[in-house]
Amino acid sequence: MYCKKLIGAKCYLSPISPNDAEPFTRWMNDLEVTQYLSTVSKQISYPGEVQFIADMQRTGSPIFSIVDTATDTVIGNCSLMGVDNVNHNAEVGIVIGEKSYLSKGYGTEAMSLLLDYGFNILNLQSIMLRVYEQNKRAIRSYEKVGFKRFGVRRKSRCIAGEYQGTVYMDILAEEFTSPFVKKTVAGA
Numbered sequence: 001m002y003c004k005k006l007i008g009a010k011c012y013l014s015p016i017s018p019n020d021a022e023p024f025t026r027w028m029n030d031l032e033v034t035q036y037l038s039t040v041s042k043q044i045s046y047p048g049e050v051q052f053i054a055d056m057q058r059t060g061s062p063i064f065s066i067v068d069t070a071t072d073t074v075i076g077n078c079s080l081m082g083v084d085n086v087n088h089n090a091e092v093g094i095v096i097g098e099k100s101y102l103s104k105g106y107g108t109e110a111m112s113l114l115l116d117y118g119f120n121i122l123n124l125q126s127i128m129l130r131v132y133e134q135n136k137r138a139i140r141s142y143e144k145v146g147f148k149r150f151g152v153r154r155k156s157r158c159i160a161g162e163y164q165g166t167v168y169m170d171i172l173a174e175e176f177t178s179p180f181v182k183k184t185v186a187g188a
Contacts, residue, residue, distance in 0.1 A: 006113040013064035021049040027097030036135040066110040088125040108141045120181035128170040
């Protein structure tokens with residue numbers, strides 16, 4: 001069962017569920033899905049993923065399942081990592097694991113909802129991410145929601161014999177327009 005924590009037109013964010021262990025494990029072992037993730041070299045087991053979900057639920061870490069609004073199908077996940085409540089910043093991560101949902105706006109909408117949570121629920125000021133420079137689709141998506149590049153770490157990763165740079169991007173609270181939280185709170 002999924003709970004609609006933050007709702008968009010195409011997808012909503014729900015707290016992760018123990019039932020997500022099976023699709024998460026499948027995605028994290030699929031080279032097409034993980035080729036742009038730091039987990040590409042790891043073997044993710046089902047018991048390990050069950051434990052990961054239990055740990056995230058126990059610590060209350062802001063990690064969400066991305067669920068298709070029309071079908072209630074889990075299609076990916078996203079999270080805020082390293083939340084710094086003193087300096088009001090964090091880093092985000094996202095994956096759309098169901099490949100049939102790629103390049104259809106789900107990742108962009110899910111990222112926008114996650115930023116809304118970070119800026120308007122957690123009161124963060126700055127959110128950053130890292131993305132490999134060959135992941136052009138993701139970079140375009142991040143730019144659509146307002147992320148700006150602030151640096152590149154050259155030749156920071158080698159896969160299939162090719163070096164890739166890591167692009168660093170960030171967005172500030174004042175550069176972001178709330179798609180859900182402010183509208184929902186104002187409507188109350």
